[in-house]
Amino acid sequence: MVVLDGSTLTLAEVNRVARSPEPVELAPVAIQAIDSSRRAVETVVGAGEAVYGVTTGFGRLSEVAIPQDQLAQLQRNLVLSHAAGVGPELSTEAVRAAVLLRANALCRGYSGVRVELVRALLDLLNAGVTPVVPAQGSLGASGDLAPLAHIALVLIGRGSAWYNGERLSGAEALRRAGLVALELEAKEGLALINGTQVMTGIGVLAVDEARRLLDAADGAAALSMEGLGGQRDALDPRLHAARGHPGQIETAAKLSCLLEGSTLTYGHGQGRIQDAYSLRCVPQVHGAVRDALTYAADVLEREVNAATDNPLIFPSSPDEDPAQGATAPVFLSGGNFHGQPVAIALDLAAIGVATLANIAERRVERLVNPDLSGLPAFLTRQGGLQSGFMIAQYTAAALASENKILASPASVDTIPSSANQEDHVSMGTIAARKLAQVVEHSRQVVAIELLCAAQAVDLHLEQRGLTDPRRHLGRGTWPIYQQVRDRVPGLTADRELAPDIQAIAEILKAGNVGQATADADKEWA
Numbered sequence: 001m002v003v004l005d006g007s008t009l010t011l012a013e014v015n016r017v018a019r020s021p022e023p024v025e026l027a028p029v030a031i032q033a034i035d036s037s038r039r040a041v042e043t044v045v046g047a048g049e050a051v052y053g054v055t056t057g058f059g060r061l062s063e064v065a066i067p068q069d070q071l072a073q074l075q076r077n078l079v080l081s082h083a084a085g086v087g088p089e090l091s092t093e094a095v096r097a098a099v100l101l102r103a104n105a106l107c108r109g110y111s112g113v114r115v116e117l118v119r120a121l122l123d124l125l126n127a128g129v130t131p132v133v134p135a136q137g138s139l140g141a142s143g144d145l146a147p148l149a150h151i152a153l154v155l156i157g158r159g160s161a162w163y164n165g166e167r168l169s170g171a172e173a174l175r176r177a178g179l180v181a182l183e184l185e186a187k188e189g190l191a192l193i194n195g196t197q198v199m200t201g202i203g204v205l206a207v208d209e210a211r212r213l214l215d216a217a218d219g220a221a222a223l224s225m226e227g228l229g230g231q232r233d234a235l236d237p238r239l240h241a242a243r244g245h246p247g248q249i250e251t252a253a254k255l256s257c258l259l260e261g262s263t264l265t266y267g268h269g270q271g272r273i274q275d276a277y278s279l280r281c282v283p284q285v286h287g288a289v290r291d292a293l294t295y296a297a298d299v300l301e302r303e304v305n306a307a308t309d310n311p312l313i314f315p316s317s318p319d320e321d322p323a324q325g326a327t328a329p330v331f332l333s334g335g336n337f338h339g340q341p342v343a344i345a346l347d348l349a350a351i352g353v354a355t356l357a358n359i360a361e362r363r364v365e366r367l368v369n370p371d372l373s374g375l376p377a378f379l380t381r382q383g384g385l386q387s388g389f390m391i392a393q394y395t396a397a398a399l400a401s402e403n404k405i406l407a408s409p410a411s412v413d414t415i416p417s418s419a420n421q422e423d424h425v426s427m428g429t430i431a432a433r434k435l436a437q438v439v440e441h442s443r444q445v446v447a448i449e450l451l452c453a454a455q456a457v458d459l460h461l462e463q464r465g466l467t468d469p470r471r472h473l474g475r476g477t478w479p480i481y482q483q484v485r486d487r488v489p490g491l492t493a494d495r496e497l498a499p500d501i502q503a504i505a506e507i508l509k510a511g512n513v514g515q516a517t518a519d520a521d522k523e524w525a
Contacts (some may be wrong), residue, residue: 035470139415209439214293222479262473396449
């Protein structure tokens with residue numbers, strides 16, 4: 001059970017709710033905060049005061065006053081008009097994450113909605129009703145207006161939703177789940193669609209997958225070092241302490257743990273004097289990726305507990321003395337919906353993960369190139385008649401190249417909107433979607449490296465007249481090698497490689513290889 005209070009939601013909880021049917025409920029403190037801000041809205045509506053988005057129009061139309069008997073229609077119209085998304089659907093997991101995050105933001109008690117509205121969002125999650133949300137249409141400035149509007153549509157019995165594996169109208173999905181459509185009241189439509197929860201939800205899932213992939217890439221690099229007879233001197237902790245970057249230090253320690261006991265790599269005074277950068281600089285490159293992902297996760301951890309709509313409602317003015325008695329609530333218009341902090345963090349994460357694929361692809365090239373590896377060309381025993389892993393390297397190169405285009409930052413772009421009222425936008429949701437694509441591509445590249453590295457280990461053992469990989473691989477690389485071989489046998493003759501790549505990519509996505517590296521780290525840290 002995940003309990004929302006608006007302040008303590010973790011990235012792990014977001015991932016659990018997004019990927020599974022874990023139930024969610026409201027904390028009593030959240031109910032109190034929501035009720036308090038709702039009373040403030042009802043007060044200004046009753047007094048006929050002009051408050052942006054509550055008793056006025058939106059954006060450029062904020063100077064237009066709305067009669068009190070039309071305030072509910074204003075909020076409904078807002079949701080309907082902003083549901084203008086296009087393109088492929090966001091994944092079920094991404095939409096569930098966004099719904100959870102929007103509910104959590106409303107729990108802060110700055111948004112002026114009713115408790116019933118927040119419960120309605122949680123009802124969607126708990127009943128397994130997932131709104132259909134087109135992926136494209138958000139500028140990430142006044143929040144994720146279009147995609148969040150598609151979520152809000154289902155709350156009011158419009159739009160489309162998935163329920164029990166069927167794509168239904170929003171009204172039918174609610175009916176089958178035993179839920180009732182909501183009638184929006186003052187401020188509530190605006191509170192539903194003003195926020196960064198779609199970009200943040202996609203980002204939370206992508207960064208989680210990226211961090212697991214990074215652990216797996218450490219394992220793949222270590223296995224490649226064994227296939228190529230790499231030099232362990234480059235992992236010496238004194239080197240990395242001398243530079244001081246935490247990700248670099250951690251990565252070197254992880255690789256040392258993985259290679260503990262390996263007889264296929266070499267220590268000081270053995271083998272080559274030094275390796276190529278794709279082996280020697282794994283701590284520096286993977287470590288920089290690790291630091292980038294840590295930064296992105298820190299930003300997301302703050303954002304999942306942030307109040308990101310507009311205006312925000314505060315119980316009293318900071319200029320007044322609370323000792324003088326109760327004061328009127330203050331409605332402050334600002335820009336917390338602007339996605340720039342998230343956009344920059346996710347762009348950085350995409351650059352990092354693309355770099356991870358770049359160096360993995362270079363190790364693949366080194367594994368299949370006989371002039372660099374000392375192994376049979378393309379890791380096949382019958383080169384010429386057979387092509388072995390030749391085209392697997394092509395695929396890795398194609399994916400790494402596509403990543404370079406996707407890693408171009410979205411957050412440096414901006415196009416004005418709303419008659420130039422919203423004259424700078426973040427493109428944060430584009431950054432999030434690009435990151436998810438880069439992670440998927442990089443997962444395939446690391447899968448290819450694992451296949452090539454395992455084959456290289458087999459050939460390296462043969463060259464040295466060794467027969468039992470368990471006796472010669474590192475204590476941490478042996479379980480990784482075993483996972484690969486449990487799903488994909490060694491290549492003895494040419495066959496379709498696409499199913500092999502997919503099989504390894506699946507265990508990477510499940511986190512199995514990354515878990516093996518984490519277990520090694522814990523055991524020998």
